Amino acid sequence: MINNNPKTLLDKLWETHIVHEEKLQPSILYVDLHLIHEVTTPQAFEGLRLSGRQVRRPDLTLATADHNTPTWDRSKPITDPISMQQLKTLSENCEEFGITLYDMYSPLQGIVHVIGPEQGYTQPGMVIVCGDSHTSTHGAFGSLAFGIGTSEVEHVLATQTLRQFKPKSMEIRVNGTLQFGVTAKDVILAIIGKIGVSGATGYAVEYTGKVIRSLSMESRMTICNMSIEAGGRAGMVAPDEITFEYMQGKAKVPKGDDFEKAIEKWKLLRTDIGAKYDHVVNISGDDIEPYVTWGTNPGMVIPVTDTIPDPESFSDPQEKDSASRALKYMDLKAGTPINEIFIDRVFIGSCTNSRIEDLESAASVVEGHKVNKNVSAMVVPGSYAVKKEAENRGLDKIFKDAGFDWREAGCSMCLGMNPDVLSPGERCASTSNRNFEGRQGKGGRTHLVSPQMAAAAAIAGHFVDIRKW
Amino acid sequence: MERFKTIEGKIVPLDRVNIDTDQIIPKQFLKRIERTGFGQFLFNDWRFNNDDSLNEEFILNKEMYKSASVLVTGDNFGSGSSREHAAWALHDYGFRCILAPSFADIFFNNCFQNGLLPIVLPKEKIRNIIDESINNNGLELTIDLESQTIFNISLEINIQFDIDPYRKYCMLNGLDNIALTLQHIDKIDLYENQNI
Numbered sequence: 001m002i003n004n005n006p007k008t009l010l011d012k013l014w015e016t017h018i019v020h021e022e023k024l025q026p027s028i029l030y031v032d033l034h035l036i037h038e039v040t041t042p043q044a045f046e047g048l049r050l051s052g053r054q055v056r057r058p059d060l061t062l063a064t065a066d067h068n069t070p071t072w073d074r075s076k077p078i079t080d081p082i083s084m085q086q087l088k089t090l091s092e093n094c095e096e097f098g099i100t101l102y103d104m105y106s107p108l109q110g111i112v113h114v115i116g117p118e119q120g121y122t123q124p125g126m127v128i129v130c131g132d133s134h135t136s137t138h139g140a141f142g143s144l145a146f147g148i149g150t151s152e153v154e155h156v157l158a159t160q161t162l163r164q165f166k167p168k169s170m171e172i173r174v175n176g177t178l179q180f181g182v183t184a185k186d187v188i189l190a191i192i193g194k195i196g197v198s199g200a201t202g203y204a205v206e207y208t209g210k211v212i213r214s215l216s217m218e219s220r221m222t223i224c225n226m227s228i229e230a231g232g233r234a235g236m237v238a239p240d241e242i243t244f245e246y247m248q249g250k251a252k253v254p255k256g257d258d259f260e261k262a263i264e265k266w267k268l269l270r271t272d273i274g275a276k277y278d279h280v281v282n283i284s285g286d287d288i289e290p291y292v293t294w295g296t297n298p299g300m301v302i303p304v305t306d307t308i309p310d311p312e313s314f315s316d317p318q319e320k321d322s323a324s325r326a327l328k329y330m331d332l333k334a335g336t337p338i339n340e341i342f343i344d345r346v347f348i349g350s351c352t353n354s355r356i357e358d359l360e361s362a363a364s365v366v367e368g369h370k371v372n373k374n375v376s377a378m379v380v381p382g383s384y385a386v387k388k389e390a391e392n393r394g395l396d397k398i399f400k401d402a403g404f405d406w407r408e409a410g411c412s413m414c415l416g417m418n419p420d421v422l423s424p425g426e427r428c429a430s431t432s433n434r435n436f437e438g439r440q441g442k443g444g445r446t447h448l449v450s451p452q453m454a455a456a457a458a459i460a461g462h463f464v465d466i467r468k469w
Numbered sequence: 470m471e472r473f474k475t476i477e478g479k480i481v482p483l484d485r486v487n488i489d490t491d492q493i494i495p496k497q498f499l500k501r502i503e504r505t506g507f508g509q510f511l512f513n514d515w516r517f518n519n520d521d522s523l524n525e526e527f528i529l530n531k532e533m534y535k536s537a538s539v540l541v542t543g544d545n546f547g548s549g550s551s552r553e554h555a556a557w558a559l560h561d562y563g564f565r566c567i568l569a570p571s572f573a574d575i576f577f578n579n580c581f582q583n584g585l586l587p588i589v590l591p592k593e594k595i596r597n598i599i600d601e602s603i604n605n606n607g608l609e610l611t612i613d614l615e616s617q618t619i620f621n622i623s624l625e626i627n628i629q630f631d632i633d634p635y636r637k638y639c640m641l642n643g644l645d646n647i648a649l650t651l652q653h654i655d656k657i658d659l660y661e662n663q664n665i
Contacts (some may be wrong), residue, residue, distance in 0.1 A: 016664075019653065019656050019657055019660045020653045020656040024634055024635060025635045026635060028650055028653060028656070028657075030657070030660050030661075030664070030665075032665075039499050039500075039552075040551065040552065040553070042502035042503075043502070043503070043504040043553075046502070046503075046504070051645075051647070053647070056657075060665075067499075068500065080500070082500040082501065083500055085500075085502065086500050086501075086502055089502050131551060131553075132551055133549065133550050133551040133575060147551040147575055148551060148575065148578075149551055149552075149553035149556070149575060149578060149579035149582060150504075150553040150554075150579075151553060151579065151582035151583070151646070152578065152579075152582070154647065155646055155647050155650065158647050158650075158651070159647060159650045159651060159654075159657060160657065160661075161650060161657060163646060163649075163650060165633075167574075197487055197545060197548060198487070198544060198545040198548065198571060198573070201545065201571065201573060201574055202574065228549075229549075231545065231548065231573060231574070233574050233575065297487055297489070297548075318485075318486045318543060318544070319486070321485070321486075322485070322486055322487065325485075415491075415496045415550075416496060416497075417496050417497070417499065417500065424519055434489075434491065434549060434550075436489045436491040436492065436549060437491070437492060437514065438491060438492070438495055438514045439491050439496075442495070442514055442519065443519060
């Protein structure tokens, strides 16, 4: 049968969530799941109180404490009184408005973008929002998921809807086969390197192609997670058998016949043959190498076999200026092979790379080795559940035997709102998502890599090509 | 929300691309639970040296730019983190308008929620404004939202800009988005009855 009205995945997700539309106005979209955390919500709850409004659907709202939470022994008090106050405020707000909260003492606590999928809150076909730019992670399940500001958080709390203009659609097709040692992190770094840090601004990205289809759900999450680093608010992958297999048995996922029925519905969530994207990018998976960022945004990235670029090699004067500014901040010289750069710290964690597969792959590199004497390394699992699973598999022992710190779950040194920060001048191999100036601590120097590359760097003391490990 | 009609103000050229919200307001200041008082921390790591002394080299610290209310900057301003604290900090510091060739999506939305007008102008126009400012040892501009113009009569600057009509209407009238949406509460009820 010929489909006369072929639609993209974005079209389908968008159309099924329209509550109200008027010409020249943003659509009012229904929100199926609103995730909240302590940093971007206090002012939203205060706004509700000032205007005498209620939370419309506390049952569709889920809170966790992740950004400020210390990764040390949680039986000890939090030393930073302002962090403490923010965590306390979240607890009080959740109590007042009847919202489920996984606080730092809950066995269900973790990074907001790790616990949603892990517990089955995140499901295909949903619109999911959170006051956090890495909400795009949840798009890996074929949902429309994006970050919002605090005013918008208040809007969702009060109305369970959001006013949005429809983004344009972009297909990023990754075909071919990934080489051994090349991971989802390298795929997304390669994409950002190619299209730039604003290449997807204004778009919702759908990742397609043989490479994406072959990836696990956790790897798809890593890719969708960093869509925002290319400017795309949302990243999506159409659900398939890999998705359904991952979801089966998760706490909030329908069971038995209901699950089978849900799968039939979820299978329709794919871009129809003949549907047109506003923009298409092709990437050859065969050509992707392990990547390392050298600068101060995720687009400043090169293969591990390469050398630090010369700012003079950029034709655009502003890019040239950015590159020389970045080299100065990073204390790097043009022409230096990236695998000759020595590091002080290693951070394995963040909503990009802190799930069980990430820890498994890092541990497989670490096993039988010791962390280099000049390096201090830490592993911060994405959630308490990831931590427990890793411990069941004996990964904690591998990391600890090698000299890694084994910590409690949270955002930790991805952004250093808790005590885990770089000191000025320290250089870090990090599995997180942003190498911005000061992101991991004022004056800190961040190089983004995959979990395996971070693990190998911890052992060697400098970057190494994981394919030769 | 504060209404935005017309502003007259000094510009400050911050001639860099891809300025992310981590630079606009570093994370150590996101722990506050208030919506106000963020201006003192704006561009903290650029405005202040490691010993907390003022970085005299940074353009916002130069005497002639101290009372500027219009920020003129490069592509992809406000990229990265969704933190609305970035818009709060710019507004609290005294900025009312930002001119750039492009903005990051979440930051762009956040500005409109806070009476801070982000205007997209072609790169050459941004370059001209920066050059005028350098040549004239500072530049004052008037930004009128109703007529969608940026002008300086004595320097014969007159630039038209585009803005989405809905956003313009909300800014001009200082409208509360939540109140506007709640006018459609029957539609939300209906959607929930049919779908949720």
